[in-house]
Amino acid sequence: MMRTRPLKVALLGCGVVGSEVARIMTTHADDLTQRIGAPVELAGVAVRRPSKVREGIDPSLITTDATALLKRGDIDIAIEVIGGIEPARTLITTAFEHGISVVSANKALLAQDGAALHAAAEQQGRDLYYEAAVAGAIPLVRPMRESLAGDKINRVMGIVNGTTNFILDKMDSTGAGYQEALDEATALGYAEADPTADVEGYDAAAKAAILAGIAFHTRVRLDDVYREGMTEVSAADFASAKRMGCTIKLLAILERAADGESVTARVHPAMIPLSHPLASVREAYNAVFVEAEAAGRLMFYGPGAGGAPTASAVLGDLVAVARNKLAEATGPGESAYTQLPVSPMGDVVTRYHISLDVADKPGVLAQVATTFAEHGVSIDTVRQQGRPDGVGKEASLVVVTHRAADAALSGTVEALRKLDTVRGVASIMRVEGE
Template identity: 90%
Template sequence: MRTRPLKVALLGCGVVGSEVARIMTTHADDLAARIGAPVELAGVAVRRPSKVREGIDPDLITTDATALVKRGDLDVVVEVIGGIEPARTLITTAFEHGASVVSANKALLAQDGAALHAAADEHGRDLYYEAAVAGAIPLIRPLRESLAGDKVNRVLGIVNGTTNFILDKMDSTGAGYQEALDEATALGYAEADPTADVEGFDAAAKAAILAGIAFHTRVRLDDVYREGMTEVTAADFASAKEMGCTIKLLAICERAADGASVTARVHPAMIPLSHPLASVRGAYNAVFVESEAAGQLMFYGPGAGGSPTASAVLGDLVAVCRNRLNGATGPGESAYAALPVSPMGDVVTRYHISLDVADKPGVLAQVATVFAEHGVSIDTVRQQGKDGEASLVVVTHRASDAALGGTVEALRKLDTVRGVASIMRVEGE
C-alpha cells in the first residue's frame, strides 16, 4: 500500500458533508485498504466557521472555498454545497488545479453537465455523481457501466422521498394533500419551503441526468416536462383504487418506439397495484429500468438523508481515488447518440379524466363524440348523478398528449360540461 495519503477537500459540511467527514474518519483503515492508499481530509469549506463540527479539526475549516480548490495538491474535491453558483466555478477551478470531483449537485449537473464533463476531460480528471440521483441507491454507475453494453429503453422511477411520503399518506389514510404535507414537514421529510419537491423541480433535475446517461444523449433540465402534485386530491385516490391503482409522482424517461428520439417527464400518475413501484412506501425511492438484454431491473432504497447520501459520495470517492492511483480516469460523458428530445405532445399513454357535467340525457354521447373527433379512444366510462349534477370518469386507451390536450380543450367548451375536475396519466401497464 502507498503510504502518502490522497488529499481530499470537502466543499460544504451540512447534513451530508458532516457525514462524509465522519465516515472518512471512522472508516479510515477500511477505506485505505479498499483504495490502496490512505485518504486525508485536507480542508473543509463552510459558510459559518463558528459552528461546532464534531470530529473535524478546526484548523481544516475555511470560508475561502476558492483558495482551497486552488491549492494544487488536492487529489479529490467533494462538492456537497448544492446550487448553481459558486458550485460550478469551484468545480471547474478544481479541475484546472489538478483535482477530480465527486458531486451530489443534481441541479448543476442537470443544467450544465455537458460543460462540466468537458472541463473534466480537458484536464484529464474524473467527475462522479452517484449521490445526485436517488441517494444511497446504486443507479448512476449501473446505468453508466453495468448496462453499457445494453440498450435501455425506459427508466421509470420514484426519485423524491418527500413527495412519495405525502402521496403514500394520502393513499393509506385518506388524508388531503395539505394534511399529508403538514405531517411530512413535522417529521422532517419536507422542507419549510417544499416547492422544489412538490412541484417536481427536484425530480425533473434527476430525470434529466438519468435520461442523458440511459440514452447517451444530452438532456438538460429545460428538456424535461414537469407537473407538480399539489392538485392531487383524495377523490383522485378514490378513483385510482376503483381501477386497482395508486398514485405516484414519477420521473419517466423513454426512448421512442422507432428509437429516433427520447422524452423525459415528471408528473403524478396512476400505476397498477401490481407494478413494483406501487409498493414503494414512505420516503423511499425506487427506479424501474427496462432494457433489451437485461429486461426489467428494480433499484430500491433510501433516496435522501445524511448517511444514505454520504454512502453514495464515499462510493464515488473510493472509485475516483483508485483511478487516481492507477493514473486513469473512469467513464466520462457518453452523448454519442445525440437523439432529439421530443416535446410532451408526442408522448403516448393512457389517461384518466374526471368531468363535472349536467345530469341530463345526451351528455355522455356529446362527451364521447368529442373524444372520437380528436382520435382518442375511450376504454371505460363511469357516471354518477344526483340533483342535476353528475360526475363522469373516462379512462382512455393510449393516445398522444397533444390529442388528449385538444380533447380536453374541446370538452371545456361544451355547455353540458361544468368543469374538468382532474386529468391524470395512467402508466406502468
C-alpha cells in the same frame, strides 16, 4: 503495494451530507485505506459559517475560502456538497483546472450544465463522479453507465423524490388530504419549510435529466424535461385510482421512441396498477425501474435522501476516484454520441383518467363521447354517477381512455371545457405501467 502518502481531499460544504461524509471518512479511515490502496486524508473543509460547531472535525481544517483551498497545490480530490448553481459550478471548474478530480451530489448543476462540466473534466484528464446526485444511497448511476454499458436501455420509470412519495403514500393509506399529508411530512423532517422544489417536481426533473442522458447516451438538460407537480392530487383521485386497482405516484419517466430516433423525459403524477413493483414503494423510499433490451426489467430500491444514505454514495464515488488516481487513469465520462432529439410532451402516448363535472341530464354522455372521437381519442371505460349533494343537478363523469398522444388529449380537454354541459374538468391523470 500500499501507498503511504495520503490522497488529500477537500470537502466543499459541511451541512447534513458533508458532515456525514467527514464522519465516515474519519471512523472508517482504516477500511477506506485498505479498499483504495492508500490513505485518504481530509485536508480542508470549506464552509460559509466558520463559527458553527462541527463535531468531530478539526477546527484548523475549516475555511471560508474554497477557492484558495483548491488552489493550494496539494489537493487530489474535491467533494462538492454545496448544492445550487453558484459558487458550485465555478469551484468545480477551478478544481479541474488545478488537476483535481471531483465527486459531486449536485443534481441541479449537473442537470443544467452537465455537458460543460464533463467537457472540462475531460480536457484536464480528471474524473467527475456523481452517484449521490440521483436517488441517494441507491446504486443507480454507476450500474447504468458501467454495468449496462453494453446493453440498450429503452425505458426508465421511477420514484426519485422521497418527500413526494411520503405525501402520496399517506394520502393513499390514510385518506388524508394533500395539505394534511404535507404537514406530517414537514413535522417529520421529510419536507423543507418551502417544499416547492419537491412537490412541484423540480427536484425529480433534475434527476430525470441526468438519468436520461446516461440511459440514452444523449444530452438532456433540465429544460428538456416536461414537469407537473402533485399539489392538485386529491383524495377523490385516490378513490378513483383504487376503483381501477391503482395507486398514484409522482414518476420520472424516460423513454426511447419506438423507432429509436428520439427520446422523451417527463415528471408528473400518474396512476399505476397495484401489481406494478413501484406501487409498493412506501414512505420516503425511492425506486427506479429500468427496462433494457438484453437485461430485461431491473429495479433499484432504497432510501433516496438523508445525510447518511447520501454520504454512502459520495464515499463510494470517493473510493472509485481515488483508485483511478492511483492507477493514473480516469473512469467513464460523458457518453452523448447518439445526439438524439428530445421530443415534446405532445408526442407522448399513454392512457388517461379524466374526471368531469357535467350536467345531470340525458345526452351528456353522447356529447362527451363525440368530443373524444372527434379528436382521435378512444374511450376504454366510462363511469357516471350523480353528485351526492345534489347541488345544481350535476353528475360526475369519469372517462378512462385507450392509449393516445398527449397533444390529442389536450385538444380533447380544451374542447370539453367549451361544452355547455361540462361544468368543469376536475382532474386529468395519466395511467402508466400497464
